[in-house]
Amino acid sequence: MPDSKPGFDKEGLGNVLLVAISLCLVCSIIVSTAAVVLKPQQKLNQELDQKQNILRAAGMLAEGSNVDAQGRGIDELFSQFSVRAVDLRTGRFTEEVDPADYDPIRAAKDPALSVELSDTEDIATIGRRENVSLVYLRQSAGGVDKVVIPVRGYGLWGTLYGYLAIEGDLSTVAGLGFYSQKETPGLGGEVDNPAWKSQWPGVALFDQSGEPAVRLVKSRSPVGSMAAGHEVDALSGATLTTRGVQNLVQFWTGDLGFGLFLENLKTTT
Ligand SMILES: Cc1cc2nc3c(=O)[nH]c(=O)nc-3n(C[C@H](O)[C@H](O)[C@H](O)COP(=O)(O)O)c2cc1C
Incomplete structure (x- = not known):
């Protein structure tokens, strides 16, 4: 004998719809609450990740480790840096934006905050360049x-995003690392290979006339020659990624990137 009340059809359309809608409501409330509650933590994690990327590029944190040789963690090491906003049009520091709350990549999408690059200017294939970007400076007693x-800059399959660390002489590479790239693992994806990255420290960024001069080459110039000082091995089987990396380093160290800023900093330190 059925135990349901007479007239109440548990499997009726109205009941099924009521259960489905209630379930959707409960789930959407849970998902939205989780999104709101977890947002600050996500932001903190993203910031920590960026700090880690910056420290790795600067050679202050070894691959795969979250502490340095003295056991100092990411936050402690990163506290050695000050973050400043730079107007790329003038190469000067600016107070126009709050570095703690500014995203240069987002700014590059806003026509009011960026400039469209012509084909000849846009060697890194980024389309638009933000007017203001950020720099991370580590000071020591000597400056x-x-x-x-x-x-x-664009590789073969997409834009590579990373950090270039420069020594205090403002013309020698301290390291280069990418935190986001879509190149093929084993080919262009070798930009993340520690062995390939280990060639970057010591590379000279500029030629004698101050122009960006880093080159990624299939065969190296004779050891000790002027040209050899600007060279890094090309990635084998990945000519397009290789060209992309060379172009992005040249773009961001050139006059449309941080070239003016580095020039200005040389005269003030
Ligand atoms: C499946 C596949 C993935 C590839 N991935 C890359 C890549 O990530 N970067 C790149 O420059 N070339 C990549 N290539 C190779 C390019 O299409 C092109 O052939 C290559 O850049 C030529 O370089 P090479 O002169 O060094 O051999 C890929 C090719 C194939 C078939």
Whole structure:
């Protein structure tokens, strides 16, 4: 004998719809609450990740480790840096934006905050360049001893995003690392290979006339020659990624990137 009340059809359309709608409501409330509650933590994690990327590019954190040789963690190491906003049009520091709350990549999408690059200017294939970007400066007793700049440019499958760390002489690479790229693992994806990345420290960024001069080459110039000082091995089987990396380094160290800023900093340190 059925135990349901007479007239109440548990499997009726109205009942099924009521249960389905209630379930959807409960689930959407749970998902939205989780999104709101977890947002600050997500932001903190993203910030920590960026700090880690900057420290790795600067050679202050080894691959796969979250502490340095003295056991200092990411926040402690990153506290050695000051973050400043730079107007790329003038190469000067600016107070126009709050570095703690500014995203140069987002700014590059806003026509009011960026400039469209012509085909000849746009060697990194980024389309638009933000007017204001960020730099990470580490000071020592003798002045600035590391400058880290955000860089990006197109490879074969997409834009590579990373940081280029420069020594206190403002013309020698301290390291290069990408935190986002879509190149093929084993080919262009070798930009993340520690062995390939280990060639970057010591590379000279500029030629004698101050122009960006880093080159990724299939065969190296003779050891000790002027040209050899600007060279890094090309990625084998990945000519397009290789060209993309060379172009993005040249773009961001050139006059449309941080070139003016580095020039200005040389005269003030
Ligand atoms: C499946 C597949 C993935 C590839 N991925 C890349 C890549 O990530 N970067 C790149 O420059 N070339 C990549 N290539 C190769 C390019 O299409 C092109 O052939 C190559 O850049 C030529 O370089 P090479 O002169 O060094 O051989 C890929 C090719 C194939 C078939």
